[in-house]
Amino acid sequence: MAEPNTDLDVVDELTIDHREALALLDQIGTSTDPAERRDLADTVIAEVVRHAVAEEMYVYPAVRYHLASGEQVVQHDIEEHKQLEQVMKQLEGADASEPRFDSLVREMTEQLRHHANQEETEQFPQLRADIPRERLVELRKKVETAKQVAPTRPHPSAPNAELFHKMVGPGVGLVDRLRDRLSGRSTG
Numbered sequence: 001m002a003e004p005n006t007d008l009d010v011v012d013e014l015t016i017d018h019r020e021a022l023a024l025l026d027q028i029g030t031s032t033d034p035a036e037r038r039d040l041a042d043t044v045i046a047e048v049v050r051h052a053v054a055e056e057m058y059v060y061p062a063v064r065y066h067l068a069s070g071e072q073v074v075q076h077d078i079e080e081h082k083q084l085e086q087v088m089k090q091l092e093g094a095d096a097s098e099p100r101f102d103s104l105v106r107e108m109t110e111q112l113r114h115h116a117n118q119e120e121t122e123q124f125p126q127l128r129a130d131i132p133r134e135r136l137v138e139l140r141k142k143v144e145t146a147k148q149v150a151p152t153r154p155h156p157s158a159p160n161a162e163l164f165h166k167m168v169g170p171g172v173g174l175v176d177r178l179r180d181r182l183s184g185r186s187t188g
């Protein structure tokens with residue numbers, strides 16, 4: 001008898017990403033140590049860029065194909081990714097001890113919450129209704145692989161911190177460098 005398929009599908013994976021990113025943003029608000037705030041901000045920026053690029057590569061094409069007015073939905077979502085990127089670019093260069101840093105964190109939180117909510121209540125349920133489960137599990141594997149092109153931003157004391165810094169590095173330009181690497185535009 002066939003075992004029920006309990007693998008996570010792409011909707012599970014992306015929803016977990018949303019929760020984790022929002023939790024990291026919350027954590028920034030509870031920290032008063034500028035170094036820790038900088039570290040958390042770089043971590044959440046790296047996570048959101050990885051997530052957004054993977055969505056654009058593998059999930060939005062499925063949205064475009066399967067949803068009524070898929071093309072408009074995808075254009076709207078990509079526009080929101082660009083807005084998020086603008087805020088993240090300001091955040092990567094902001095001083096973690098300045099009030100501006102907090103307002104950027106709040107702005108990023110609001111934009112991400114809105115965008116994630118829309119995906120989770122509109123696009124994702126329609127994908128699940130339209131696409132067979134095996135295909136959604138395959139899509140999750142593709143998303144995972146796409147995200148691995150750039151390493152996870154680790155805590156500075158983690159063993160792969162050096163790898164991350166060598167490949168991507170924190171600070172100004174982080175969003176662009178990560179996006180280039182993930183989308184295959186980078187040669188470095």
Ligand SMILES: [Fe+2]
Nearest residue numbers: 052055077119
């Ligand atoms: Fe998205």
Ligand SMILES: [Fe+2]
Nearest residue numbers: 014055116119
């Ligand atoms: Fe998303």
